[in-house]
Amino acid sequence: MQQGYSQIRAMLAITKGSLRAIFRSPSSVVFSIAFPLIFILVFGFIGSGGKINVNIAFDENSDTVNPVYLGLKNIPGIKVSSKTGLALKEDLEKGRITALVNISKKTNAPYTIHLTSSEAANPQNVQVLQSILNAVISGINQQQYPAAPTIASISKEVKKIPGRVYRTIDFILPGQLGFSLLSAGVFGVAFLFFNLRQQLVLKRFFATPIQRPYIVLGEALSRVIFQLITAVIIILIGHFVFDFTLVNGWVTFTQIMVLSFIALLLFMGFGFIVSSVAKTESTIPPFANLITLPQFLLAGTFFSIDNFPTWLQPISRVLPLTHFNNAMRNIAFEGAGLSDCLFELGVLGIWMVVVYAVAFKTFKWE
Template sequence: MKGKYSQFRAMMAITKGSLRAIFRSPSAVIFSIAFPLIFILVFGFIGGGSRVSITVAFDRQTDTTNPLYPAIRSIAGINVSPKSAEELQEDLEKGRITAVINISKTGLENPPYRISLTSSEATNPQNIQVLQSILNAVIAGINQRTYTNIQTIAVLNNNVKKIPGRVYRTIDFILPGQLGFSLLSAGVFGVAFLFFNLRQQLVLKRFYATPVRRSYIVLGEAISRVIFQMLTAVIIICVGHFIFKFTLVHGLTTFAEIMLLSFIALVLFMGFGFIVSSVAKNESAIPPFANLVTLPQFLLAGTFFSIEAFPTWLQPICRVLPLTHFNTAMRNIAFEGATLASCWKELGVLGIWTVVVYAIAFRTFKWE
């Protein structure tokens, strides 16, 4: 007497066959592993710790009645943090801000003010130098308009007070963006081409002649993608950590949380791929539809530059994108030692996107 048909074994057989096909696909390997690694290598060799933008704060004891204060705040290249003293101390230690500026009266006629900076070891020294140059330029500009060649409104204290902090490198910003790049590319392009070709070649139709349920067919193909991309994530993180000193604050614990976060994001991104595979009428229509999903996120989600570098009107759009929240959560977990639970806002946004995307995917998905 024959045993009961095993849906699970059938699903795993589909997973195994699909996984072999993925590893034999040059495009899958190039987009998932090669491209992100190339970007990591390029940015890793360019510099060891450059920041994307200069963010500062003013000490609570700063004299705000002088012309220096509004002049510094009005500079487009400087972002002023409005946080409390406790939050600023934490931001300073973690390298989120370049320096805290204190403008104080000297009690002298020349110069009447002194500017002092407090920074941390987590800040790139080049950013301190840039900030000092900007402040000297502000002083020179006010002197030119108000003071003689002998007098000056202020003097900049070149002895920067530094507090202990974790060293923030370029790779700590770049690698999360490149991992997101890999997951989004594979989730959208990989799934879209896969299921479109399965329908076009009547593979799905042939599966109907077997006892395998439809849900197990989709799960089998999906699991193979997940396995491949998780292996890709491991490779990317290991290259960044062991070659370029990508920060994993709590070691294996941080690595495990990053992998779980990557899995959550990949499930969401695969939903976009299901939608694209269903709405595309032919294979040549897949790239345009897929690029509509991926390209805005590659450019606006903090993949290569901080979203603070974009115009103010564009930043709310950036913060809606799911890849933005993946990048933010991963950077917080990897560098700042946050947990997945503390990233509940980012996970909540990813969860909302997942519900919406799969609701559309279930309505649009086609079997033939």
């Protein structure tokens, strides 16, 4: 008895053929795996630095009516957290805050400044904070108290609380994984479906019993499989070669893969749009770069968006790659679960609805 035609089997056959074609393409391998790994290798060998910003908080018992306190708060490079209690302790342990500052004074004695930091904080930022404090104290002495020895002194001992060591790779690798997924989703899908139309491959598919949605699913599934393999390679190299932090081991790794899958589906939607609006193959890169380049530069791929000008930060926080990077860093280093990243996932979901609504409207079969 002859078997009926299976749409699923046909879709998987398309997936298998497309996946073979991807692995045989040197450019796909280079841009998806080798190029992001170059950045990981460069930043991995730099050392164990962390974020650039100097974020601090003042101890609840700190004196807040002295010139040092006011001078420190008015420095543009210093960001003061308003958190208290357990939330402040958590930020300190995870290195989000460089140091907890306590300014105290005894009778007829200068102010004494005590710093409490964490092993998760960047040691260079602690040194930067000490230098800033010395500069503030020196400026106050010269301007207001030239006759006094000093208005304040900094305790040489920095109290340390336990915390994970935060390395450069913990910031860079999530950005490079997002870079890889976004590039593959936009450029890979755009060139693929444009060429399938130009070479009349899609038209030939119409002569077979396979339905149109299964054609798209088959081709898309091959891209998803290839990019998830790429993500596995990037994460494993980062973890075993450069000590990229996976707080909960395989649980964290699995959650990262789920997050990568969600982000890749979104980024592929951009690729469908580009493949439809491009009139010629040469116009694909300009359209694709309009989507990818701003996100590479503004989504916290290489630097924290807190370093950007104030007017630029709201734009950065709208971009989908920003929320992928934030969620990935929270899961990998801070031990958050997907349920703790509902805001980031929600933003990605909103982008997905908008992007695929446009993609369905613009997608062309011929």
